[in-house]
Amino acid sequence: MTEKARRYLDVGSRLGTEPAPTPSPEDAQESPTDMPLSPAPDTIPTQPNADGLRVPDNLPTDPSLPGELTTPEATSPANNETLYTDAEILGKHYPVRQMIREIGNQRVHAIESFTARLQNVRDTPAKLRLGLVLSMAQRRVARKQAKLDAVNHLSDRHILKRRRLKKLQEAQRKLTSADRKYKTHTSTMQKRVENIDKNVDKRRAAYRKELRARRETALSRRAMRHELRGEGASLIEVRAVLKDVPKEHLERVGKIAAVAYTSEQRAAQARKHEQTQVNRESRSQTAINTNRRKAQEAAKEAANASGIVEELKTQTIPKAQESLQKLRKELAALDGDDPAYINIQVQIQEVEERINIYENRELPYWEQVAHSNRERVATLDTSHTDLVADLTARQTTRNTATTNANTLNERAQAHADALAKAVKEAANTAPAEPNN
Amino acid sequence: MPLLTANLLDNLGISLSEQDYQLLAEHFETTLNERVINEIVLELSPEQAEQLSHLQQASDEEVLAWLKANVPDVAEIVADEVDILLGEIAENSEAINGN
Numbered sequence: 001m002t003e004k005a006r007r008y009l010d011v012g013s014r015l016g017t018e019p020a021p022t023p024s025p026e027d028a029q030e031s032p033t034d035m036p037l038s039p040a041p042d043t044i045p046t047q048p049n050a051d052g053l054r055v056p057d058n059l060p061t062d063p064s065l066p067g068e069l070t071t072p073e074a075t076s077p078a079n080n081e082t083l084y085t086d087a088e089i090l091g092k093h094y095p096v097r098q099m100i101r102e103i104g105n106q107r108v109h110a111i112e113s114f115t116a117r118l119q120n121v122r123d124t125p126a127k128l129r130l131g132l133v134l135s136m137a138q139r140r141v142a143r144k145q146a147k148l149d150a151v152n153h154l155s156d157r158h159i160l161k162r163r164r165l166k167k168l169q170e171a172q173r174k175l176t177s178a179d180r181k182y183k184t185h186t187s188t189m190q191k192r193v194e195n196i197d198k199n200v201d202k203r204r205a206a207y208r209k210e211l212r213a214r215r216e217t218a219l220s221r222r223a224m225r226h227e228l229r230g231e232g233a234s235l236i237e238v239r240a241v242l243k244d245v246p247k248e249h250l251e252r253v254g255k256i257a258a259v260a261y262t263s264e265q266r267a268a269q270a271r272k273h274e275q276t277q278v279n280r281e282s283r284s285q286t287a288i289n290t291n292r293r294k295a296q297e298a299a300k301e302a303a304n305a306s307g308i309v310e311e312l313k314t315q316t317i318p319k320a321q322e323s324l325q326k327l328r329k330e331l332a333a334l335d336g337d338d339p340a341y342i343n344i345q346v347q348i349q350e351v352e353e354r355i356n357i358y359e360n361r362e363l364p365y366w367e368q369v370a371h372s373n374r375e376r377v378a379t380l381d382t383s384h385t386d387l388v389a390d391l392t393a394r395q396t397t398r399n400t401a402t403t404n405a406n407t408l409n410e411r412a413q414a415h416a417d418a419l420a421k422a423v424k425e426a427a428n429t430a431p432a433e434p435n436n
Numbered sequence: 437m438p439l440l441t442a443n444l445l446d447n448l449g450i451s452l453s454e455q456d457y458q459l460l461a462e463h464f465e466t467t468l469n470e471r472v473i474n475e476i477v478l479e480l481s482p483e484q485a486e487q488l489s490h491l492q493q494a495s496d497e498e499v500l501a502w503l504k505a506n507v508p509d510v511a512e513i514v515a516d517e518v519d520i521l522l523g524e525i526a527e528n529s530e531a532i533n534g535n
Binding site: 222239241245252260 | 439443446447448449465466468469470471472473474475476477478479480481482484485486488489491492496499500503507509510511512513514515516517518519520522523524525526527529
């Protein structure tokens, strides 16, 4: 066994020693870091560094120091390839879904801050008004108190003293009311700002809780795997076989598994994000189509109403007026006892009523219909501009997401090839491992 | 891009200097890799362990193919170990931040 492998087994695992007992799920819950073969249960820093920050006990601050648990990259020339870095495997684009989750708290904090400050700005005039009312109430109480003091030498039953006392009490009641309203208002404004930080803490606590819950679930699954796998002769044999395997090789296998898994996960997230963007873009396009359809309908309504208005003004009303004039002439030509006289009078009245309806009801109504539909068309045109801008932005986002997803997908598919190439190149240039 | 990002730590209320963050992220990934291989080892039979020991000169592609063929739960193992590690960070976030 090489020194490196021995050190790894001593520090990082129990391989080659007595078989570790299989933990039950309960054990896993109580002491998750005491799982068998757990190489570094203390992921939490415990040693203060120069800056006062606690850093992990086995953190490789200087890989050249003997006895330190070092990374494979630091100790094995064959593993010095740079293609191991996530940046090269995954590209510079981090999955947007994860990014949104990570910036979520900060973004919500910014939105809440803006909203609260805007609301406080809106509430400031009311605060000033209530402050003025409070100030006036205080001055009124002072005046009433001074007036009461001026008649303090009189008997308590004196009518003037009783009246002034009553007025003072009334002023004090108003002062109390004004003070309560002012304090309530200012307290609301103050709490609005204070709640921003409280909400940040709440979201942070919720995030911690979620991560803890996921950890508990993962520990249970791990314990279940151990239960199913069982302990026995085979595991002892496995340990015996791997006892002389260099630590670097085992760590490399672990890293390959981790990198492959995370790159696949990120590619899947990016594909999901891309699909979300496609759906949003589709919704934007639908909104634009609906907007145009409504605008066409409104324009048609406006044109129809304008036509009716025009017809009323140029044909219907002038014809009715012309008819009215004729009837009036006929009426003027008749004697009062003529049998047709009453009939023409009735016709004149009917025509006058009709003209009145045209001028005072139908004309304003259709003018209003035309006006409101023209306004609606204008509003829809404005929102159409916004929707087109929104669609353009969404298309850009979708294109970015597609590019990102393709990049991550290709890299997830091809990273093994790239890694293999790097390993071969490194193997050609690196000295042979002393323990092989 | 590291698994343990500065924004993730910030969401947990942990603010570190760039240097301290790099150290923690590096430690996080090293620990993850070690725990993953230890869990993988638990899934192996003696024959598979023998095969694994002979893969020292194999390319990463071959190792990955071997892992997928011989450890069907490898994705779940990595996911669980990531969750466990992040949970430990969350569990001790106040202690990390306070130091």
